[in-house]
Amino acid sequence: MVGESRVKETLKDRAPEEQSEQAGLIQQISVREAAPTEVDPWAGEKVFDLEHVSVSYGSSLAVNDVSMTIPKNEVTALIGPSGCGKSTLLRCLNRMNDLIPSARVDGEVLYHGQNLYGSKVDPVQVRKLIGMVFQKPNPFPKSIFDNVAFGPRILGLGDIDHRVEKALRGAALWDEVKDRLDDNAYGMSGGQQQRLCIARTMAVDPEVILMDEPCSALDPISTAKVEDLMNELKEQYSIVIVTHNMQQAARVSDKTAFLIVEMDAAEGNRWGQLVEYDETDRIFTNPQDSRTEDYVTGKVG
């Protein structure tokens, strides 16, 4: 540190108040002269580690050999053409594929280092910790209050009133519904229903929220509300979102994974393959694979 030693030499001869001023200067110079440290976007805590994950339905391979890590308190987007296995991959993250009898998951999905598919792991507990919001809002034919209270009641959680209010506030819906909590949820607009489903997911205190095209049925204003919400929610939750909307992926996500449909023309087989997974900025401005570039720039879809 040339700058620091030079300032230290001159400092000895100065009055105390000047010395303290100089000491501050030393700090500033030290900071300025320190080699700029690169922030490693992959250095933070991870929620999931996918290791060579493949999913088949019966004898058909749907997703082939995906390895990726999903960071905590970030939004991770899965993008790619229809049929490339985005929903299938998303469902691996909370064992929703268990509910499809023909589905088989190979490879390892580690959740905080633990095998999510381990024999002692309870899938119901998994889905409490890792909640899911679907493409089409799917409220129950119950009151707004009862929709949000449903999960906490089943799990025997206490202080239901407080939980419901907290979840509705968290989903930016409280002000719109606080005076009509007993109304049937079917009377809400689509955008409100989707935020209700997000509140319902949040009401059981998950750690991760998976969203499969959560805005595809929403108008631009409701979409903007849900996108704003995602930005706020990631302080508390880790979010994985599937979207067909490139602008949305670019706006809301920190990391983006791009998948394609691979084809074996001779055999007539098709399966999903991960092409590239990186920081969202890089995927959209400087992708490493030309197929990613073609897709995000709209040359192929």
Ligand SMILES: Nc1ncnc2c1ncn2[C@@H]1O[C@H](COP(=O)(O)OP(=O)(O)OP(=O)(O)O)[C@@H](O)[C@H]1O
């Ligand atoms: N329940 C199922 N049973 C059998 N095959 C399925 C099932 N769900 C998905 N598939 C197949 O798995 C492949 C991937 O489907 P998936 O729904 O995961 O794709 P996607 O990328 O989410 O598509 P989209 O963008 O249209 O939602 C497809 O070939 C699909 O036909």
Ligand SMILES: [Mg+2]
């Ligand atoms: Mg899908």
